[in-house]
Amino acid sequence: MPTKLSDFRPIVVLSVIYRLFSSIINKQFMNVLEEANLIHTAQRGFMKKGSTLEHLISLRTALAYKxxxxxxxxxxxxxxxxxxxxxxxxxxxxxxxxHGFHSSVINLLTSMISNSVMKVLVNGFLSSPFDANVGVPQGDPSSPAWFNLYINSSTNIQEKLKGVQIFNITILLLLYADDIILIANTKIEMNSSLKSLGCELKKIGLALASKKCKLLAITAKAKLSKALVTIGQDIIATSSSIEYLGGICTFKNYFSWSSDNPINKISNQLASTKTSNLYLNSITTTLMSKIISLPRYACSFNGINKNSLDKADIMVANFVRKAIGLDYIIKISHF
Incomplete structure (x- = not known):
């Protein structure tokens, strides 16, 4: 459980009308991004032509090949x-x-992200209103597309760095929105990649959270490496495992791949969710599905079998149906 304020991420609860409007805008915006190839192929987050499966396979293949x-x-x-x-x-x-967007589009998007007034609800207490002058709200249907375009410049490092060659394909940077994997052949290359990526992120006001970054380094003798890499002033030592998109890669003289016990995680998540805060027009329904991340489990390294996936789907569906009162509505309609 998070213990520090910095570990929490606010989810913005928006009106149904705005969410519908934003969804329509997002669909058109995503079409433009993909048709004009404005987003680098290294980015697979929330893209129509990509999925978690592609990056998970790329990561697994690169490590296994080496x-x-x-x-x-x-x-x-x-x-x-x-x-x-x-x-x-x-x-x-x-x-x-x-990127040459028309002024009408720019004005529309500016009005959507700027001049927002928000309040924070914590333990039943509502704060005074304040201006949100930075950030894109998590909970807005358009935010993932906006963020993908915003962070896209980080892929500039692809032109400068070597990466890992696997079957004549270069693998260096894997992006799923803000979930990032860097792959390199050596300590020198990894430090160079981290420095270059850090510079690109700094240009757009972003920075790596070094304490949350994990390194998995393997020697040519198939042992965990003792090499150290640096992010700014912080030194990162190798660990025995890394997690990415719901999958866990563990090394103990060989690689093993697993998903992180989805059924238990889903049960615990549902048990801790307050039904009184779950409404049909609330972002909580969307938030819950993102936390549980069923598609990620289905595409993780070993994945989960179909029976477990079906069980998880039923668990979530039943919980949401009961929490928003659909059972009661159905009974009334049948009466």
Missing amino acids: YQHKQEVFAMALDIKNAYGSVIHKRFISILKK
């Missing part, structure tokens, strides 16, 4: 400090202009 060929390899799972909450509005608008 291991089998007795070659050194470094893989690092990276975390960005308050990623969505650190988006600078003026910089985002400048990115839209750079």
